[in-house]
Amino acid sequence: MSVPELAGVLGTDQILRTVAAIAAEQEDSGAIPWYAGGQLDPWDHVEAAMALDVGGEHDRAAAAYDWMRRTQRPDGSWAARYDAGGVVADATAETNHAGYLAVGCWHHWLCTGDDAFLARMWPAVRRALDFVTGCQAPGGEIGWAAGDPLALLTGSSSIHQALRYGTAIAERAGDPQPDWELAADLLATAIQQRPGAFADKSRFSMDWYYPILGGAVTGSAARQRITARWDAFVVPDRGVFCVSDQPWVTGAETCELALALDTLGERDAAAELVAAMQHLREDDGSYWTGLVLTDGVRWPVERTTWTAAAVVLAVDALHGEHPRSGIFRDTGKLSDPGAASAVNPAR
Numbered sequence: 407m408s409v410p411e412l413a414g415v416l417g418t419d420q421i422l423r424t425v426a427a428i429a430a431e432q433e434d435s436g437a438i439p440w441y442a443g444g445q446l447d448p449w450d451h452v453e454a455a456m457a458l459d460v461g462g463e464h465d466r467a468a469a470a471y472d473w474m475r476r477t478q479r480p481d482g483s484w485a486a487r488y489d490a491g492g493v494v495a496d497a498t499a500e501t502n503h504a505g506y507l508a509v510g511c512w513h514h515w516l517c518t519g520d521d522a523f524l525a526r527m528w529p530a531v532r533r534a535l536d537f538v539t540g541c542q543a544p545g546g547e548i549g550w551a552a553g554d555p556l557a558l559l560t561g562s563s564s565i566h567q568a569l570r571y572g573t574a575i576a577e578r579a580g581d582p583q584p585d586w587e588l589a590a591d592l593l594a595t596a597i598q599q600r601p602g603a604f605a606d607k608s609r610f611s612m613d614w615y616y617p618i619l620g621g622a623v624t625g626s627a628a629r630q631r632i633t634a635r636w637d638a639f640v641v642p643d644r645g646v647f648c649v650s651d652q653p654w655v656t657g658a659e660t661c662e663l664a665l666a667l668d669t670l671g672e673r674d675a676a677a678e679l680v681a682a683m684q685h686l687r688e689d690d691g692s693y694w695t696g697l698v699l700t701d702g703v704r705w706p707v708e709r710t711t712w713t714a715a716a717v718v719l720a721v722d723a724l725h726g727e728h729p730r731s732g733i734f735r736d737t738g739k740l741s742d743p744g745a746a747s748a749v750n751p752a753r
Contacts, residue, residue: 409461410725415681416717423691424718425461428454428711436469437492440710445495448474448484448503449564450712452510457715459517460722460730467514468523474507475530482537483552499552501541502561504534505568509733512571516730521578528579535572538565539589546589546596547603559597559604560612563620566593567737570621597622609649611639611659615666621737628670639663644699645683654705656696657686661716668723669735680720686713693717 409418432438438454439446455470477484477492483499511527514520541549547557548565569590576583596603597617607613614635617623623631638650645655646663660683664676686694692709722731 408728410722410727412677412680412721412724415677415684416721420691421718421721422461424714425457425463427690427692428457428714429463429466431711432466432470435492436473437488438470438711439490440712441708443490444708446488447486449506452506453715454711456510456513457718459514460718464518471511471514471527475527478530478533481552482533500561501538501548501550502564505538505565507531507534508568508572508575512575513730513733516733524575524578528575528581531572531575535569535586538568539586542589542593545600545603546592548593557604559607560610560616562593562604563597563616563622566590566597566622567620569593570737594622598627609651611646611648611650611663614639615663618669619662619666619734632667641699643682645679648696653699654696655683655699657683657693657713658716661720664720665723665734673724676720677724680717680724
């Protein structure tokens with residue numbers, strides 16, 4: 407097992423403690439809610455499963471993916487929100503929720519080299535991405551939910567990553583899906599060239615960095631994008647604002663920006679961000695969601711599995727000593743023919 411660390415910030419024991427804090431919230435069904443007794447959404451559930459794998463909890467991660475397989479609806483989607491016990495609280499079928507399964511499954515394979523797992527999950531991944539591409543507009547953007555053509559930049563950027571890894575899984579499964587690759591190319595073009603195709607959510611930091619994190623915007627364009635709004639979102643030694651007009655720094659956004667910076671080779675700046683948000687850490691390894699800077703109040707009053715997972719994934723990316731560490735950094739490689747076979751399985 408290769409447990410990551412970030413020198414001077416988090417050691418391997420601390421990472422394992424955070425992974426254990428996530429595992430402690432997992433239900434017997436495999437479901438990973440935000441916190442014990444709280445809500446679950448499929449995207450954050452997958453993110454938490456990825457962190458479990460980084461910490462060597464492969465059986466728990468597989469159980470989380472099997473929960474996705476069992477609860478998938480006939481159209482390939484999941485409900486947007488489940489309450490305790492798997493009770494559907496919001497039946498909306500969000501496209502980015504469905505797509506993220508492909509990212510998680512590829513990550514699990516990179517961690518374990520388990521082809522039997524990919525074979526088991528492949529039908530669910532195929533249904534999920536067929537659902538996603540069925541919501542794509544002719545211009546490339548993807549509606550945020552079934553029946554609603556409104557496109558969101560953050561969600562579509564996450565879907566771009568999902569389509570790239572879904573294509574890789576399809577190749578591995580011996581069932582190529584060239585239409586997904588075309589959908590990813592069209593979506594990337596929309597993200598790069600047609601900002602008006604997406605709802606204006608520019609006050610949210612996620613809309614700033616997610617086109618980079620999802621692999622659609624790279625190189626000099628990505629660097630220019632980061633520079634343009636750095637001062638609007640980044641608070642030195644505290645983290646990243648969730649929205650530019652509120653004094654609220656959030657741990658997950660801070661670590662996701664660190665992941666985006668890592669894709670650009672800006673490892674020192676990324677490490678500084680991970681260090682800056684450690685004020686949200688508790689002794690048991692869990693993390694508060696955010697902090698209101700004007701009054702020093704942690705808000706909301708919850709420690710979330712997905713915030714902890716973002717920390718683990720950011721540290722793993724910066725540690726960089728396992729194939730899974732490039733799950734965000736390597737997205738662009740999978741747009742090239744044959745690239746899936748060039749990505750090494752777990753070692």
